[in-house]
Amino acid sequence: MELAFYLSGGVAVLATLGVITGTNPIHALMYLIVSLIAVAMVFFTLGAPFAAALEIIVYAGAIMVLFVFVVMILNLGEGAVAQERLWLQPRTWLGPSLLAAVLLVVLVASLVQGGAGQFISGEPISAQAVGGLLFGPWLLVVELAAMLLLAALVTASHIGRRPEVERWSESKGRRPGAGRGKGNGGGR
Amino acid sequence: MLTRLHLFALSPFILVCATAVTVMLGIAWRRQHTVTALVSALGLNLALVALWLVWRTGEVPTLLLVFDNVAVFATLLILVSALACVTLSHAYLDGYPGPREEFYLLLLCAAAGAMVLVASRHLATVFFGLELLSMPLYGMLAYTYRDAHSLEAGIKYLILSAAASAFLLFGMALLYSQTGRLDFPGVAAGFAAGAWALAGAGLMLVGLGFKLSLVPFHLWTPDVYQGGPGPAIAFLATASKLAVFVVLMRLVMEIPAFRADWLPGLLAALAIVTMLAGNLLALLQSNLKRLLGYSSIAHFGYLLVALVVADGLALETAGVYLITYLVATLGAFGVVTLLSSPYSGDDASALHHYRGLFWHRPYLAAVLTITLLSLAGIPFTAGFIGKFYILMLGVEAERWWLVAAIIVGSVIGLYYYLRVMVTLYLVEPGMMRRDAPSDWGMHAGGLVVLGLALLVLLLGVYPAPMIDWMAGMTLFAG
Numbered sequence: 001m002e003l004a005f006y007l008s009g010g011v012a013v014l015a016t017l018g019v020i021t022g023t024n025p026i027h028a029l030m031y032l033i034v035s036l037i038a039v040a041m042v043f044f045t046l047g048a049p050f051a052a053a054l055e056i057i058v059y060a061g062a063i064m065v066l067f068v069f070v071v072m073i074l075n076l077g078e079g080a081v082a083q084e085r086l087w088l089q090p091r092t093w094l095g096p097s098l099l100a101a102v103l104l105v106v107l108v109a110s111l112v113q114g115g116a117g118q119f120i121s122g123e124p125i126s127a128q129a130v131g132g133l134l135f136g137p138w139l140l141v142v143e144l145a146a147m148l149l150l151a152a153l154v155t156a157s158h159i160g161r162r163p164e165v166e167r168w169s170e171s172k173g174r175r176p177g178a179g180r181g182k183g184n185g186g187g188r
Numbered sequence: 189m190l191t192r193l194h195l196f197a198l199s200p201f202i203l204v205c206a207t208a209v210t211v212m213l214g215i216a217w218r219r220q221h222t223v224t225a226l227v228s229a230l231g232l233n234l235a236l237v238a239l240w241l242v243w244r245t246g247e248v249p250t251l252l253l254v255f256d257n258v259a260v261f262a263t264l265l266i267l268v269s270a271l272a273c274v275t276l277s278h279a280y281l282d283g284y285p286g287p288r289e290e291f292y293l294l295l296l297c298a299a300a301g302a303m304v305l306v307a308s309r310h311l312a313t314v315f316f317g318l319e320l321l322s323m324p325l326y327g328m329l330a331y332t333y334r335d336a337h338s339l340e341a342g343i344k345y346l347i348l349s350a351a352a353s354a355f356l357l358f359g360m361a362l363l364y365s366q367t368g369r370l371d372f373p374g375v376a377a378g379f380a381a382g383a384w385a386l387a388g389a390g391l392m393l394v395g396l397g398f399k400l401s402l403v404p405f406h407l408w409t410p411d412v413y414q415g416g417p418g419p420a421i422a423f424l425a426t427a428s429k430l431a432v433f434v435v436l437m438r439l440v441m442e443i444p445a446f447r448a449d450w451l452p453g454l455l456a457a458l459a460i461v462t463m464l465a466g467n468l469l470a471l472l473q474s475n476l477k478r479l480l481g482y483s484s485i486a487h488f489g490y491l492l493v494a495l496v497v498a499d500g501l502a503l504e505t506a507g508v509y510l511i512t513y514l515v516a517t518l519g520a521f522g523v524v525t526l527l528s529s530p531y532s533g534d535d536a537s538a539l540h541h542y543r544g545l546f547w548h549r550p551y552l553a554a555v556l557t558i559t560l561l562s563l564a565g566i567p568f569t570a571g572f573i574g575k576f577y578i579l580m581l582g583v584e585a586e587r588w589w590l591v592a593a594i595i596v597g598s599v600i601g602l603y604y605y606l607r608v609m610v611t612l613y614l615v616e617p618g619m620m621r622r623d624a625p626s627d628w629g630m631h632a633g634g635l636v637v638l639g640l641a642l643l644v645l646l647l648g649v650y651p652a653p654m655i656d657w658m659a660g661m662t663l664f665a666g
Contacts, residue, residue: 141252141312144304145316150297151324154293154297158287159330
C-alpha cells in the first residue's frame with residue numbers, strides 16, 4: 001500500500017507540473033483531471049474512501065468536465081476542426097495518458113493483491129464519521145460555508161446581470177425600486 | 189456540542205446572518221433601497237445589543253470559536269464600521285442606476301465573516317472566516333462594474349486573494365502535518381521546532397500579510413483602493429484589515445511556531461520595510477484614495493511592532509492603535525464617499541478635486557483635516573495616543589531599529605498628510621467634478637462623519653476611558 005501511495009503521489013506531482021507548464025488550456029485541464037484522480041487514489045490508500053469518492057465525483061467529475069466543456073465551447077469557430085486535429089498529436093495526449101496508465105496499474109495491482117478495504121494505517125474514515133462530524137461539532141462551519149456560497153452567488157448574479165435590465169430600470173427614472181421590481185431576476 | 193450558552197454567545201453573529209437572509213428575501217419580494225438600508229442598520233444595532241449581553245456574560249470558549257475580551261472588542265469595532273458603511277452606502281448608492289440592495293447583503297455577509305475571524309481558535313474557522321470576509325468584498329469592490337476601474341479592483345482583489353488563500357492553506361497543512369491538530373491549543377501543544385513547522389507558520393504569515401497589505405505583498409492595494417466604490421473601500425480598510433490583524437495577533441501570541449527561531453526577525457523586517465515603503469510610496473501620489481491606501485499600509489507596519497514585541501503591553505497597544513486607526517480611516521473615507529455621493533461614475537478622488545474644498549464645504553474640509561491629522565499622529569487627536577503607545581512599546585522592548593523606522597515613517601507621513609491639508613485650504617477654485625449635496629450634514633451619512641471627527645478629537649483629548657478598557661484586554665488562555 002505504501003508503494004501505491006508513493007506512486008499516486010508522484011503522479012499527482014508530475015500531473016500538476018504539467019498543469020502549470022501547459023500553454024494550452026485544454027491540455028492543462030487534462031493534466032489537472034489526472035492530478036485530481038491521483039489525489040483521490042492517495043486518499044484511498046490513506047483510508048479515507050469517502051473523501052476519495054467525493055474528490056472524483058465533485059472535482060474530477062463535475063467541476064473539471066464543466067471546465068473542459070466551457071473552454072471547448074468558447075473555442076468553436078472556423079479553426080475548430082483544425083485545432084481538434086492538432087490536439088490529436090501524440091505529443092499532447094501521451095503525457096496525461098502515461099500518468100493515467102500508471103494510476104491504472106496501481107489500482108489493478110492493489111485490487112489483485114488484497115482487494116478493497118486496505119490502507120496504510122489507522123482507522124478508516126467512513127461517510128458516517130464525516131457526516132457525524134460535520135453536523136455535530138462542526139455545524140458552525142457548515143453554516144459558514146452556506147453563507148459563503150450565498151455571498152458568492154449574489155456576487156456572481158450581480159456582476160453577470162444583463163445590461164438590458166439596467167436600461168429598463170434607468171428608463172423608469174432614478175428610483176426603479178419604487179415599483180414592482182420586474183428587473184429583479186436578471187441574474188444569469 | 190453546541191449548548192444554549194454557545195448559541196447565546198453566537199447570537200451577534202446569528203443576528204447579522206439573519207439580517208443578511210432577511211435582506212435577501214426582501215430583495216426577492218420588492219426592491220426598496222431605503223428600507224433595505226434601514227433593515228441592515230437595525231440588524232447591526234440588534235447585534236450590538238446582543239454583543240453587550242455576551243460581554244457581560246464573560247468568556248465563552250467553544251470548540252471552534254472563543255468569545256473572550258479581544259473577540260468582543262474586535263466584534264464591536266467591526267459592527268460599528270459596518271454600521272458606518274451602511275449609512276455611507278445609502279447616500280452613495282442613491283444615484284446608482286442598477287440594483288442597489290445587494291450591496292447591503294454583501295456588506296452584512298462580510299461583517300459576519302469578520303466576526304467569525306476575530307473569534308476563531310481553530311484553523312478551519314480562520315480559513316472559513318477569511319473566505320466569508322473576502323468573497324463578499326470581491327462583489328462590493330466590483331459593485332459598480334460598468335466602471336472599468338471598479339471591475340478591475342474586484343478582479344485584482346479576487347485573483348491575488350485566491351493566491352494568498354493558497355499560501356495560507358499550504359501553511360495550515362504543514363502545521364497540521366507537524367502537530368496533527370487544527371485547534372490553536374492543540375497546535376501550540378504539539379509544536380516541536382523544525383523546519384516544516386516554521387515553514388508552515390511562514391506561509392501563513394504570507395497569506396495573512398497579503399490581506400493586511402504588508403510590503404512585499406502590497407501590490408494590489410493602491411489600484412484596489414482607487415477603483416473600488418467609496419463605502420466598499422471604507423469597509424476593506426477598516427473592518428476587514430482589523431479582523432485579519434486580530435487573528436494574526438491571536439496566532440502569534442498563542443502558537444509558539446510563530447515566535448520560534450527566525451520568525452520574529454522576519455516580522456521585524458516586514459514591519460520596518462512596510463513602514464518605510466508605505467510612507468515613501470505615498471509621497472508620490474496625486475490621488476487621495478491611493479494616498480490613503482499607502483497610508484494604511486504604513487499604519488499596519490506600525491501595528492506589526494506590537495506583534496514583534498508580543499508581550500507586556502503589546503495587546504493594549506494593538507487595541508488602542510486599532511481604535512484610533514479605525515475611527516480616523518472611517519472618517520477620511522466617509523468624506524471621500526460623501527463628496528462622491530450620489531453615485532455618478534468615478535469617485536472624486538484626485539487631489540485637484542479637493543482644492544479649495546474649505547471655501548464651500550467648510551465642515552467637510554474640517555472633518556477631513558481632523559482625520560488626516562489623526563492619521564499623521566498630531567497631539568490632541570486620537571492618532572497621537574496610538575502612535576505614542578507604539579513608540580513606548582518599541583522603546584521598552586529596546587527595539588531601536590523599529591523605533592527609528594517609526595520615527596522616520598511618521599516624519600515622511602506628516603509631509604504628505606500636510607500636502608493634502610494645504611490643498612483643502614488653497615484659495616483658487618479647484619476642478620470640482622463632484623460635490624456633496626448641500627444638505628449633507630442633515631443626512632445619516634453626514635452625521636456619521638461628523639460624529640467620527642468629534643470622536644477623533646474626544647479620544648485625543650480624553651483618552652482615559654479607552655486606555656482603561658484596553659488595559660483589561662486579555663486573550664482566552666488554554
